[in-house]
Amino acid sequence: PLTTTGELVTRAAAARAAVASFNVITLEHVEAVIAGAESVPAPVVLQVSENAVRFRGGRLLPLARAAVTAAEHADVPVALHLDHVQSEALLHQAADVGFSSVMYDAARLPYAENLAATRAAVDWAHARGLWIEAELGQIGGKNGRPPLDAHAPGARTDPDEARDFVADSGVDALAVAIGSAHAMTTRTAALDHALLKQLSAALDVPLVLHGSSGVPDGELTAAVAGGITKVNIGTALNVALTGAIRDFLADRPEAVDPRGYLTVAREAMTRAVARALQVLGATIA
Ligand code: G3H
Numbered sequence: 001p002l003t004t005t006g007e008l009v010t011r012a013a014a015a016r017a018a019v020a021s022f023n024v025i026t027l028e029h030v031e032a033v034i035a036g037a038e039s040v041p042a043p044v045v046l047q048v049s050e051n052a053v054r055f056r057g058g059r060l061l062p063l064a065r066a067a068v069t070a071a072e073h074a075d076v077p078v079a080l081h082l083d084h085v086q087s088e089a090l091l092h093q094a095a096d097v098g099f100s101s102v103m104y105d106a107a108r109l110p111y112a113e114n115l116a117a118t119r120a121a122v123d124w125a126h127a128r129g130l131w132i133e134a135e136l137g138q139i140g141g142k143n144g145r146p147p148l149d150a151h152a153p154g155a156r157t158d159p160d161e162a163r164d165f166v167a168d169s170g171v172d173a174l175a176v177a178i179g180s181a182h183a184m185t186t187r188t189a190a191l192d193h194a195l196l197k198q199l200s201a202a203l204d205v206p207l208v209l210h211g212s213s214g215v216p217d218g219e220l221t222a223a224v225a226g227g228i229t230k231v232n233i234g235t236a237l238n239v240a241l242t243g244a245i246r247d248f249l250a251d252r253p254e255a256v257d258p259r260g261y262l263t264v265a266r267e268a269m270t271r272a273v274a275r276a277l278q279v280l281g282a283t284i285a
């Protein structure tokens with residue numbers, strides 16, 4: 001059934017566990033995430049990023065409708081989340097399409113601008129009952145130096161700045177930069193567990209790990225033990241999808257029916273989802 005991200009995150013936090021949130025681009029991603037979650041079984045978040053919406057011609061509604069319908073018919077709780085939103089116009093569509101949460105991403109901006117933009121997004125989201133996540137990951141954002149991209153491998157969230165940011169913005173969860181980076185195709189990221197400990201002591205909101213595809217299993221479970229409550233996974237599904245299609249077509253250069261390669265692609269993504277949920281120890285509690 002369709003549930004809310006806030007509900008899943010609150011339950012995970014109470015159990016000192018984490019909820020996995022998977023990025024979906026196609027209908028096959030949606031089906032694979034739900035099938036993987038049902039096979040464990042575990043609750044799951046389906047997230048659609050602004051980049052994915054751009055890929056779909058700027059239209060959120062068709063994929064959102066499919067995801068909501070799939071969630072309603074799932075055997076496990078499924079929540080819908082709008083991910084890495086920079087556009088206000090897209091942010092404002094979230095509530096109308098069945099999404100219960102958004103990640104508003106102004107982390108590229110200098111601190112004061114990130115805070116102001118995030119606070120406006122929080123006011124808007126809370127007025128509509130939406131759970132909202134934001135991101136603070138710059139270093140060198142002060143002293144007039146330009147901020148690092150929030151997910152550059154060297155970027156780190158400063159605990160004192162994060163405490164002020166959470167208090168002043170009113171966000172429900174914070175994405176933190178502790179060593180992961182987006183779009184890694186190998187699991188080789190090293191997380192800064194000492195920093196995570198400081199962040200988790202300084203902040204009373206759930207912490208979110210982005211770029212989790214590049215994080216080794218042991219690092220991931222240590223991060224959850226250290227206070228990460230939402231784990232975002234995207235690229236691992238695309239590695240599985242593309243690898244399966246590449247192998248399928250290499251063996252069958254004459255193939256034309258997409259159902260052949262999309263079937264193996266969806267199965268490969270389903271296995272990747274189940275694997276991630278098993279690493280996280282996710283269960284229906
Ligand atoms: O918000 C999305 C996640 O941070 C996904 O990152 O594609 O590197 O796993 P990833």
Ligand code: ZN
Nearest residue numbers: 182210211232
């Ligand atoms: Zn991310």
